[in-house]
Amino acid sequence: MIAFHVDRAGSVPAYAQLVQQVREALRLGLLHPGDKLPTVREVVTSCAVNAATVLKAYRELELSGLVEARQGAGTYVSGTLGGSVDPAVMGELRGRLTTWVGDARTAGLEDDDLRALMTSVLAEPPGELTAEQRAARAARSADATDPQSSESGARP
Amino acid sequence: MTEVAIETRDLGKQYRKLWALKDFSVSLPANKVIALVGANGAGKSTLMSIAAGILPASEGEIHVNGRVVLLSQEKPLYRSFRVAEMLAFGRHLNRTWDHQRALTWLSRFDIPLDRPCGKLSGGQQTQVAMAVALGARPSVLLLDEPLANLDPVARRDVIGELLAEVAESDMTVVLSTHVVAELAEVGDHLLLLSQGRSRLDGDVEELLAQHTRLIGPRADTPPIEGEVVQTQHTERQSTFVIRTLLGADTPVAEPWQAQPVTLEDLVLAYLKPNRSLGEEL
Incomplete structure (x- = not known):
């Protein structure tokens, strides 16, 4: 499980920050296929961002094939990045x-x-x-x- | 078509000679977080009080969909009541009452139920008032700077939990605050008041996409068409914040540079259209 962090000072929108943090965790091997992402509620309360922001980030990750939403169970990592490198x-x-x-x-x-x-x-x-x-x-x-x-x- | 939480038409409120609200017509979407911003005296509290039904309007119409609860900076607590008694009081006063929701909120923030409200810290009193407000299961929760006496960490925690409540129910939250930076990524919808009138009203994401900051050599007008919101000149440089229906991605010719704006930039641009160098707000 990874913990998200949202920086409000910059001009990078929060949803893009969340997407980037997942991609980075995948690249660094901190997340593997099968790992669960924090629930929308967890991200909303821990980062104090709107649920729409989290949903948008998760949808984008889903569209790029990196995660999948399992009905009622949460969002799970399904893809890899840079995983082919030894x-x-x-x-x-x-x-x-x-x-x-x-x-x-x-x-x-x-x-x-x-x-x-x-x-x-x-x-x-x-x-x-x-x-x-x-x-x-x-x-x-x-x-x-x-x-x-x-x-x-x-x-x- | 999204559902509407609050709708006003030509709403006005007059105190003696002064109009605190005038020709005010908005339609605020339901189940969203509405960020209400404006300078002191812009009409934020007047609007909330009218919406809550505790202040009569001088003219016009307002319609609020469902039950409404207003929480202002003065917490409606009895100092001698213990926290548990305060909840019992809320239960007694409200026909719809969700005791579990109120208790859950208090336990999240470790508020002792057996302590008299008068013995709690300012921050803890805010949490009790929030618990009573949420227990009433409002369709529309109006928060008139109620978080002012919380420290930044507690304020973020409260906003986080509130956002989760909005996500898990059909509640609409109208949040007014002076701390505009805090509203970034919190508000779905922005309503900016200026001198009793609506100055800007819309979906935050759409508004941000429509505005851009252009920086270039000293000029009287910006290089692309649009409504000029803010102008700033130095001897050699001009900066414009413009609203363009072409979108913030419109390419600009060299040597002009276009930058995206943050929610805080946007609000400040509207509140302070002519900013001179070195001047702080």
């Missing part, structure tokens, strides 16, 4: 991001700067891989048979 790969990506965030903070960047940087990189067209990325990719596929060696070998 958990080990996911863990490694997370680890590298943590390192990167650490480096960026050491360099004096604020969290907002990091977000802006991330957004700008995401907005770039995929394009060609850099030489460095190609080398890293080649190293990874070579390491696939011997995961131990990658830790010491990949860094200059």
Whole structure:
């Protein structure tokens, strides 16, 4: 079960925030198919949002095939997001991001700067891989048979 | 066609020479949360008192569908009555009475039933008054800033429980408050009063979709057509909040930028059409 949080200060409507929180929980593996979402009443009382808002969010999730409403029983997770990615790969990506965030903070960047940087990189067209990325990719596929060696070998 | 909770036609209320409400015609939908906003003296309390039948109108008509209960800032409690006695009193006064609903509300907020009302904190007294109001099973519950003496956390809890009551019954709640930010995601319908008249009245989501904020170089008029609600100029920049039936998604030409408005932005735009720089409300 996940707990929702609604931020009233921003301009993102509450229903969109609820949808986003479910999608994020699915991506991070906090929610799995078969898990129950909080009841409409629970979300209404805990977040103090209108029932119509919660129903709208749940309907949108249902339309995108992520949850299903079971008559009289509640709303259950029925789909996955990013579930096809190997958990080990996911863990490694997370680890590298943590390192990167650490480096960026050491360099004096604020969290907002990091977000802006991330957004700008995401907005770039995929394009060609850099030489460095190609080398890293080649190293990874070579390491696939011997995961131990990658830790010491990949860094200059 | 949605059901109507309160309907008025050319309603007016005159105190000596002053009209507290004038030419007031609205139709408020049932089973919704109606956010009633406006500056002090805009006519909110007058409207609620007339709807509750405790104040006669000077002219016009008002029709309220079903039983109506008004809860204002002055809590109608007897200080020497214990909480349980206050409920018994409510049961005695009301032909329709849901004792369980009143008890459930009190237990949700841990209100001791054996304590005299006069010995309760202001916040707890509010909860007792709310329990009595809900026990009467109103079709229309009018709340005239009754949550003012609750702390922000308790206020959110009460609003959350109230929204659940609206979702689980056919009750309509009319909620007036000064804290406009709090109404975001709470109200289905907005009714904005200004000097005794209805200034804006409609479904919150539709209203938000019709309004947009445009920011660009100093100009006398906005770059797209629409009703200008708020204008703000600095030396080099102009900001307009406009209502456009084309919708807030209408594209604007560079260098103008369009931004969505929040419910609070919208209310402030209507209450303060000409905002000069650095001025706070």
